[in-house]
Structure formats: C-alpha cells, structure tokens
Amino acid sequence: MxxxxxxxxxxxxxxxxxxxxxxxxxxxxxxxxxxxxxxxxxxxxxxxxxxxxxxxxxxxxxxxxxxxxxxxxxxxxxxxxxxxxxxxxxxxxxxxxxxxxxxxxxxxxxxxxxxxxxxxxxxxxxxxxxxxxxxxxxxxxIKSVCHFCDKKAIMNLRIKNGKPILESETGNTVVIGDIEEGEDYFISTCRKHYFNPFK
Ligand SMILES: [Zn+2]
Incomplete structure (x- = not known):
C-alpha cells in the first residue's frame, strides 16, 4: 500500500x-x-x-x-x-x-x-x-543534537546580529538560511536553549 x-x-x-x-x-x-x-x-x-x-x-x-x-x-x-x-x-x-x-x-x-x-x-x-x-x-x-548541549534539538533558532529572533512582524515563516557564521543564520537547539540561547 x-x-x-x-x-x-x-x-x-x-x-x-x-x-x-x-x-x-x-x-x-x-x-x-x-x-x-x-x-x-x-x-x-x-x-x-x-x-x-x-x-x-x-x-x-x-x-x-x-x-x-x-x-x-x-x-x-x-x-x-x-x-x-x-x-x-x-x-x-x-x-x-x-x-x-x-x-x-x-x-x-x-x-x-x-x-x-x-x-x-x-x-x-x-x-x-x-x-x-x-x-x-x-x-x-530525524534526530539531531542541540547546538549548546547534548539534548535532542527540536527547535530552529534564528540569530540576527547576535540576537535570538523568536517573533516576526510579518508572521512570515519563510526565511531561507543556512548554518553559517554571519549576520542572520539558524541553529538547531533544544527547547531550553531556544528560549535561553546564550545562558
Ligand atoms: Zn540545549
């Protein structure tokens, strides 16, 4: 089937x-x-x-x-x-x-x-x-590991100019990014580190 x-x-x-x-x-x-x-x-x-x-x-x-x-x-x-x-x-x-x-x-x-x-x-x-x-x-x-710890990553965290971006004024989910160093990029994190990335 x-x-x-x-x-x-x-x-x-x-x-x-x-x-x-x-x-x-x-x-x-x-x-x-x-x-x-x-x-x-x-x-x-x-x-x-x-x-x-x-x-x-x-x-x-x-x-x-x-x-x-x-x-x-x-x-x-x-x-x-x-x-x-x-x-x-x-x-x-x-x-x-x-x-x-x-x-x-x-x-x-x-x-x-x-x-x-x-x-x-x-x-x-x-x-x-x-x-x-x-x-x-x-x-x-398909599993992966948090950028910051050893827990499973479940979130896609956007970092722009060194700051986490969890909201969008337009509500548009589509931002094309890659995991690279730069001004605007994404990393995979666990839930805790999505909300507290640098702590
Ligand atoms: Zn984590």
Missing part, C-alpha cells in the same frame, strides 16, 4: 542526505523515482538536491506555490514511478499536500516528504508541515 510519509527534523538533521540515500537505494534496484524541491530554497544549485553531508547529488524538479503536484506527477507518471521524494516539504502549501494525498490514494505511488516542522517563530508551524502532520500516514523524526 502506498503511503504519504513525513520525515521531519531541524535544520542540520541531514534530511537531504536521508533523501539522497533513499533515492540511491531505489535506483540501485532499477526503480524509478521523481525528486522534487521547492524553488524557494536557493541554497543549492537549481534542479539538484544536495547535502552538506554527502558528495552525491540528484537531479530534481522544482515546484513553486502554484504548481499542481497531482497534475505534474500524473503527467510524468507513465505507470512506472515507484516513489516520489520531496525536499524542503515545509514550503508546500496545504493544497499541495492534499494533492499529494491524491497521488498516494489514486495513483498509488508512495510519497516521502522531508522538511522542517517548527519555524523559527515561537509556536508556529510551517504551512506544509502542519498539513503533513495532519494528513500523513507515517510521521518520523
């Missing part, structure tokens, strides 16, 4: 590496997959999924908020796609997540989504993650 999977983790939980290893396993068995990635993520070269943890990269299609993913997959299906892998799934819209449930239920293709659960804004989930938590058949955590 095909299922909709949501594998979530914090920013440095090696989600893309997990996706690439899954892609490799399918293709090693001669199976066909489609990789998709949000065009909102500008960290990597267009049309590739890459990971800091691996040298291996994989071609992908990019989608934006207006892409009808059911139609896209139906048009690219030809009855022989074994799995759909989606990176940066937090950027999906709720409508696109529902389209993915239709891919699973009617086209009978498994869909594995990788993404963040929590946005940097205190108490706020990404739209795509919220819909996936609601609709997915299987939800799995």
């Amino acid at each position: 095909a299922k909709l999977y949501f594998k979530y983790g914090t920013m440095d939980a090696s989600k893309s590496a997990d996706l690439l290893m899954t892609a490799h396993k399918y293709e090693n068995q001669g199976k066909n997959i489609i990789c998709l990635r949000s065009s909102l993520d500008t960290r990597t070269e267009d049309f590739y999924i890459e990971s800091r943890a691996l040298t291996y990269k994989h071609k992908c299609f990019c989608f934006d908020k207006d892409t009808n993913l059911y139609k896209f997959i139906e048009n690219n299906n030809e009855g022989k796609i074994n799995c759909i892998l989606i990176d940066e799934a937090q950027f999906l819209t709720k409508i696109q997540v529902i389209q993915l449930t239709e891919v699973v239920d009617f086209l009978k293709i498994p869909v594995i989504c990788y993404g963040l659960k929590n946005s940097y804004i205190k108490g706020k989930l990404f739209e795509g993650s919220k819909a996936l938590l609601y609709f997915a058949d299987s939800i799995q955590e």
Whole structure:
C-alpha cells in the first residue's frame, strides 16, 4: 500500500542526505523515482538536491506555490514511478499536500516528504508541515543534537546580529538560511536553549 510519509527534523538533521540515500537505494534496484524541491530554497544549485553531508547529488524538479503536484506527477507518471521524494516539504502549501494525498490514494505511488516542522517563530508551524502532520500516514523524526548541549534539538533558532529572533512582524515563516557564521543564520537547539540561547 502506498503511503504519504513525513520525515521531519531541524535544520542540520541531514534530511537531504536521508533523501539522497533513499533515492540511491531505489535506483540501485532499477526503480524509478521523481525528486522534487521547492524553488524557494536557493541554497543549492537549481534542479539538484544536495547535502552538506554527502558528495552525491540528484537531479530534481522544482515546484513553486502554484504548481499542481497531482497534475505534474500524473503527467510524468507513465505507470512506472515507484516513489516520489520531496525536499524542503515545509514550503508546500496545504493544497499541495492534499494533492499529494491524491497521488498516494489514486495513483498509488508512495510519497516521502522531508522538511522542517517548527519555524523559527515561537509556536508556529510551517504551512506544509502542519498539513503533513495532519494528513500523513507515517510521521518520523530525524534526530539531531542541540547546538549548546547534548539534548535532542527540536527547535530552529534564528540569530540576527547576535540576537535570538523568536517573533516576526510579518508572521512570515519563510526565511531561507543556512548554518553559517554571519549576520542572520539558524541553529538547531533544544527547547531550553531556544528560549535561553546564550545562558
Ligand atoms: Zn540545549
């Protein structure tokens, strides 16, 4: 039975590496997959999924908020796609997540989504993650460790000009960042260190 999977983790939980290893396993068995990635993520070269943890990269299609993913997959299906892998799934819209449930239920293709659960804004989930938590058949955590201690990281903390940013005036969850030294960046933390990062 095909299922909709949501594998979530914090920013440095090696989600893309997990996706690439899954892609490799399918293709090693001669199976066909489609990789998709949000065009909102500008960290990597267009049309590739890459990971800091691996040298291996994989071609992908990019989608934006207006892409009808059911139609896209139906048009690219030809009855022989074994799995759909989606990176940066937090950027999906709720409508696109529902389209993915239709891919699973009617086209009978498994869909594995990788993404963040929590946005940097205190108490706020990404739209795509919220819909996936609601609709997915299987939800799995990819674990990582707090930047400051040895507890599990569950939060994505935004640091701007040396200060933690837990709110947004616009309420916009989408800030594209990477774990780098700089003026505006993200780190993965436990809950305590999200609220008290430098204590
Ligand atoms: Zn901590």
